[in-house]
Amino acid sequence: MTAPVRATASLAPEQVDLGCRFGPLTLPHPVMTASGCFAYGRSFAPFFDVRELAGLSTKGISPKPRPGNPLPRICETAAGMLNSIGLENVGAEAFLGEKLPWLASLGISLWVNFFGEDKDSYVECARLLDAGHGRGIDVLEMNISCPNIKKGGIEFGTVPEVAHELTRRCVEATRIPIVVKLSPNAADLPAMAQAVAEAGAIGVSLINTITGMAIDVRTRRPRLATTYGGLSGPAIKPIALRMIHQVHRALPKLPICGMGGIASGEDVLEFLMAGASCVQVGTANFAQPDAGPSVRDQLRTLMAELGIARPADILGCIEPLPAEPPWSSVPPSPPPLVRS
Amino acid sequence: MTAPVRATASLAPEQVDLGCRFGPLTLPHPVMTASGCFAYGRSFAPFFDVRELAGLSTKGISPKPRPGNPLPRICETAAGMLNSIGLENVGAEAFLGEKLPWLASLGISLWVNFFGEDKDSYVECARLLDAGHGRGIDVLEMNISCPNIKKGGIEFGTVPEVAHELTRRCVEATRIPIVVKLSPNAADLPAMAQAVAEAGAIGVSLINTITGMAIDVRTRRPRLATTYGGLSGPAIKPIALRMIHQVHRALPKLPICGMGGIASGEDVLEFLMAGASCVQVGTANFAQPDAGPSVRDQLRTLMAELGIARPADILGCIEPLPAEPPWSSVPPSPPPLVRS
Amino acid sequence: MTTPSQFQARVVGHEPLRGGYFLLELQSRPDAADPAPLAGVVPGQFVMLRGEWGRDPINPRAFSVLDADASGRFRVLLKAYGRGTGRLCAMDEGERVTVTGPLGRGHFAPPTPAGPVQLLVAGGVGLPPLHLQARRAAAAGLARRVELFYGGRNADDLVLLSDFEGWGVSMALSTEDGSVGDTGFVTVPLARRLARAEAEGAPVEILACGPTPMLKAVRHLGLAHRVPTFLCLEEEMACGFGVCLGCAVPVYGERPYAYCCSDGPVFDAREVRWP
Amino acid sequence: MTTPSQFQARVVGHEPLRGGYFLLELQSRPDAADPAPLAGVVPGQFVMLRGEWGRDPINPRAFSVLDADASGRFRVLLKAYGRGTGRLCAMDEGERVTVTGPLGRGHFAPPTPAGPVQLLVAGGVGLPPLHLQARRAAAAGLARRVELFYGGRNADDLVLLSDFEGWGVSMALSTEDGSVGDTGFVTVPLARRLARAEAEGAPVEILACGPTPMLKAVRHLGLAHRVPTFLCLEEEMACGFGVCLGCAVPVYGERPYAYCCSDGPVFDAREVRWP
Ligand SMILES: Cc1cc2nc3c(=O)[nH]c(=O)nc-3n(C[C@H](O)[C@H](O)[C@H](O)COP(=O)(O)OP(=O)(O)OC[C@H]3O[C@@H](n4cnc5c(N)ncnc54)[C@H](O)[C@@H]3O)c2cc1C
Ligand SMILES: Cc1cc2nc3c(=O)[nH]c(=O)nc-3n(C[C@H](O)[C@H](O)[C@H](O)COP(=O)(O)OP(=O)(O)OC[C@H]3O[C@@H](n4cnc5c(N)ncnc54)[C@H](O)[C@@H]3O)c2cc1C
Ligand SMILES: Cc1cc2nc3c(=O)[nH]c(=O)nc-3n(C[C@H](O)[C@H](O)[C@H](O)COP(=O)(O)O)c2cc1C
Numbered sequence A, B: 001m002t003a004p005v006r007a008t009a010s011l012a013p014e015q016v017d018l019g020c021r022f023g024p025l026t027l028p029h030p031v032m033t034a035s036g037c038f039a040y041g042r043s044f045a046p047f048f049d050v051r052e053l054a055g056l057s058t059k060g061i062s063p064k065p066r067p068g069n070p071l072p073r074i075c076e077t078a079a080g081m082l083n084s085i086g087l088e089n090v091g092a093e094a095f096l097g098e099k100l101p102w103l104a105s106l107g108i109s110l111w112v113n114f115f116g117e118d119k120d121s122y123v124e125c126a127r128l129l130d131a132g133h134g135r136g137i138d139v140l141e142m143n144i145s146c147p148n149i150k151k152g153g154i155e156f157g158t159v160p161e162v163a164h165e166l167t168r169r170c171v172e173a174t175r176i177p178i179v180v181k182l183s184p185n186a187a188d189l190p191a192m193a194q195a196v197a198e199a200g201a202i203g204v205s206l207i208n209t210i211t212g213m214a215i216d217v218r219t220r221r222p223r224l225a226t227t228y229g230g231l232s233g234p235a236i237k238p239i240a241l242r243m244i245h246q247v248h249r250a251l252p253k254l255p256i257c258g259m260g261g262i263a264s265g266e267d268v269l270e271f272l273m274a275g276a277s278c279v280q281v282g283t284a285n286f287a288q289p290d291a292g293p294s295v296r297d298q299l300r301t302l303m304a305e306l307g308i309a310r311p312a313d314i315l316g317c318i319e320p321l322p323a324e325p326p327w328s329s330v331p332p333s334p335p336p337l338v339r340s
Numbered sequence C, D: 001m002t003t004p005s006q007f008q009a010r011v012v013g014h015e016p017l018r019g020g021y022f023l024l025e026l027q028s029r030p031d032a033a034d035p036a037p038l039a040g041v042v043p044g045q046f047v048m049l050r051g052e053w054g055r056d057p058i059n060p061r062a063f064s065v066l067d068a069d070a071s072g073r074f075r076v077l078l079k080a081y082g083r084g085t086g087r088l089c090a091m092d093e094g095e096r097v098t099v100t101g102p103l104g105r106g107h108f109a110p111p112t113p114a115g116p117v118q119l120l121v122a123g124g125v126g127l128p129p130l131h132l133q134a135r136r137a138a139a140a141g142l143a144r145r146v147e148l149f150y151g152g153r154n155a156d157d158l159v160l161l162s163d164f165e166g167w168g169v170s171m172a173l174s175t176e177d178g179s180v181g182d183t184g185f186v187t188v189p190l191a192r193r194l195a196r197a198e199a200e201g202a203p204v205e206i207l208a209c210g211p212t213p214m215l216k217a218v219r220h221l222g223l224a225h226r227v228p229t230f231l232c233l234e235e236e237m238a239c240g241f242g243v244c245l246g247c248a249v250p251v252y253g254e255r256p257y258a259y260c261c262s263d264g265p266v267f268d269a270r271e272v273r274w275p
């Protein structure tokens, strides 16, 4: 049964107001860039004016600098890629000293993605980054799905009680609002989202990469030095949309920042309709450094064509398809059925 | 660090013996076709001699016939597709009466995929299908991941204790060996595999489709009538390989039937090296009805080229990449570092 | 009916028509076991086509056969719509296409000298089965027993008209913008024709293929006039030969669903469970 | 060095060479802000290329620039290897390619009249940076300050030899099957040349680009002979401009990893942490 296209009159692109809210934050449009796919932002400056983004999430920061994993660290898969960068980063101190000033000067929403090697180190990182309060950091995006971290890290992302406690301790350690980036490897996403929301997170980001692997049959070795890595790109989009929709249905008031395979304005609209308040573009930045603004422009054009004036008008709007007429062995009105 | 290609001498294709074992079963080669992607087999007869397959898994059977879901039931995604067929099937009785005789006449390994609407109905189905014991059914493949079934069915596939009990009861209800098809939506696959193995399953099949969704932004409706559906095809291959590898590492003696995105002989080899004893080809049958034998032929050619005489020689063989030389600030032997 | 097979073909012709339509001409491998696998095709039957485009999109796409000859040549009419048709329209001569077919069982019955006049109702890429129906009717000397009702958005949307002219098949055209024929949908001239048939007491039947909204309107019109109506449906397909169960069509009768590919694509309008 | 940009280009030439190699000639959009974004390219720098091939493969592929002129034309040398190179080799004239570049910072320094003679060691698709190095040397009247060492599996594997001949650059060839030049790897003539340099006391340096096993052998040879050795590396890349951190190169020094795209692709052999 095909549903009718909604016959809303088209708008002129300039009639579309892309402005939106994510909890306490006001954004000029819903398109940010994703952690680990935008470095510390500056490398993109040759390609476009980074201030065109609604915001960006930095590479994940840990209390101390981390060197990253042996190589190979990446490999391509069907409509996606695996990575195992190992959460390489400059550490909180160097971030605050060397990276923050330029980022803060942009005046866009700055989300600092962070993690720790154990619970205390998460809390320590939140405390260290608190020094960025009032200095440009809008959100601490807490990454609780680090497939590449060894010690018991899996529990942070898959056991609601553990995630709750970790979130609560980090929320207490900083004045900056916390958004928790959930692990798609968890079985029950709404339970995870509820746990971190109750612990004080202002919203959730989903999804992070999904654990996967690839094998080189010639060398009989995994294609990544760490054997497993995180799957990203268009391949995971259907899974991301499902998880966002599940969480939005369960917790309609909780702001969701959606990501996973976004590469076009139509993709963004799918995420907004599933229930995301804003989105992040990840892997697509590699093939197209200005993927963020380009996707935003496509979103505006498409919203105009479909007569959607503001993101808020379609946030989480999707409804089930109309039911088919009930079945009966004989059709309701006209002549009895004669198969010719 | 690239590992060296293993310098095994190539073989002539006829020197490759594709024969393999799955627990008590002996197969002429590792390639079967997957449930729901091969109907009841007969529709493929115009395209190739179905006896060329090592075996096949039927469309999932329930105690009573089921009509299936409203439409749309399928949609394509990047390098994959979503389906929500609704486990439409002819029911156990019609299966035994109308479908089994032809299938049994093939003389290949016949796996009957089955499920129930609740626990009792699973057990009832196993009991009904037991009538096929000695009449051609080699395996009952128990599908505990039915995203399309409403009542509490999710627990069957995600909670080890529930899966254990369900498996035990089905094992007791039939003389036919049971293989449990695990849900990729579970957080801890090895725990699930162990639970069903301890309950008497002779092996596991993985992976089933991963729950996903897609949205039609023009109609503001989901692309599937049931909102969510199962993602299959090359997009999910990295996730399938990871899950198989995890289960094989945890339970090296448990036979695994691997599937998820297989479309070439090289794909099959990846699955065998990850730890699968045999494989099933699913979605690829739609584009290429003789995908099974074609993939088997490619496997033989590739094994010959790589000097692999038998699947058993490479089952679960992958090893970590060699470690990089340890880091130091000054190189070990030759002259001190002068950056030019 | 011919047993389907999967075979390789090459693009031998690639003719852009107006309105974004393309005629793609394919030639099956002459050295194959059956050098003309589609020679026995009947109007409504279709093929699944896939180029060598890797892993995305993964499934082939369905196309009605416009015509097929005994030498292994056949044509499809298409329009760049999404990912699959976009790639097919961009194909160059010599490129390889994997073909599965002929597929479909329910098809349009040929007109007879004394039977009802067949009103062939076409919209968009739904033209091919009706084009083939008209071609066969003309070849059997029954061009006067079929009449074409063909609707589009504008004049550019109506293609291959000269074929029907050449066969001596009468045509009633309609366009949404009124640039050719009646203004509005194809149901405008069709309703007029049904009224005339009713007035004259001359039996007619409807054979239709086109976008689903058009088919829904034609179905209502046919049922209201109690005229035998046969619809050639398009449902999204993965396999095309009855195994994925993706192409369900809601029906009345013994069971709630039939399958577009293996039971259809032509269905009796009374049987279809549509609102 | 030129700031990188992303720009559109069209295939204007597509020349198959022997051994499965292709020369792809591209022309950047003449109406763009910078009509010749690669004009300032230096040997070792590269571009990321991607055709309009949808969502699979998703990432662009890296190619060394063979040459680039002030009108926006540039060439790359490639071989159909996997999914990306396969599609690029199949491209026809007129097709669109998205280009990012010039990328890479570490590059080969030009030869000088009095400095060491540069031994240019090439294998397979590693030829372009050395080809450009030789072209520039010749243009500067320094053709005698560079010597090519070029190895392949067989004679078909050695392409563009006439360019080097034309520039008056001396060549030492090797093939694994012995069909041309020394039998074995390129390290055979290179080792001989290093021994001679040692005997003569004449300073040389090595600039090498090619498959990793070759580079490993060249590195050992260079280190053993205490000859300055510079390797142009190929690591799998997603972005090419330093943001994905995928193209790590293990190094000695301040930190354990450098990045092939943003620190390299040319590295001092002593710095590279290889076995
Ligand atoms: C029996 C049959 C005969 C057909 N004959 C022709 C023909 O002769 N000429 C022709 O041009 N086309 C024909 N079609 C339609 C053609 O197969 C579709 O246009 C094609 O599947 C769309 O593919 P795409 O890759 O271009 O679009 P996609 O990128 O796959 O899809 C774009 C959008 O269209 C939707 N969609 C895809 N397929 C269908 C479909 N079949 N029905 C409704 N929505 C769909 C998708 O959900 C998506 O929203 C036929 C279809 C069937 C089932
Ligand atoms: C700086 C740089 C310059 C290059 N210059 C050229 C050039 O001038 N001409 C040319 O033909 N090629 C060049 N390459 C290599 C080219 O980018 C690779 O051949 C290409 O990435 C392989 O792509 P593919 O799509 O054909 O193979 P894929 O299908 O992507 O890969 C097939 C296999 O190769 C592996 N692989 C992919 N890329 C690489 C890589 N870069 N190194 C090692 N293994 C890899 C994959 O893991 C996979 O196992 C260069 C690479 C780099 C990094
Ligand atoms: C190379 C790479 C590095 C990443 N690093 C991080 C990281 O440091 N922290 C984090 O939370 N997510 C990280 N991610 C996940 C992305 O932010 C994003 O959640 C995921 O890739 C899905 O979006 P995409 O499909 O658009 O890439 C990384 C992803 C990639 C591809």
Ligand SMILES: Cc1cc2nc3c(=O)[nH]c(=O)nc-3n(C[C@H](O)[C@H](O)[C@H](O)COP(=O)(O)O)c2cc1C
Binding pocket: B034, B035, B036, B037, B059, B060, B083, B085, B087, B113, B143, B181, B207, B208, B209, B231, B232, B233, B234, B236, B259, B260, B261, B262, B280, B281, B282, B283, B284, C244
């Ligand atoms: C249309 C369709 C129907 C399916 N029906 C069933 C089913 O009835 N029972 C089952 O266990 N798996 C079913 N599956 C899952 C497949 O058997 C297989 O596990 C999955 O598709 C992954 O393999 P693939 O990527 O090769 O398709 C179905 C898959 C598809 C695409």
Ligand code: FES
Binding pocket: C236, C237, C238, C239, C240, C241, C242, C243, C244, C245, C246, C247, C248, C259, C260, C261, C262
């Ligand atoms: S398309 Fe697969 S059953 Fe009809």
Ligand code: FES
Binding pocket: D236, D237, D238, D239, D240, D241, D242, D243, D244, D245, D246, D247, D248, D259, D260, D261, D262
């Ligand atoms: S390729 Fe992305 S950092 Fe080098």
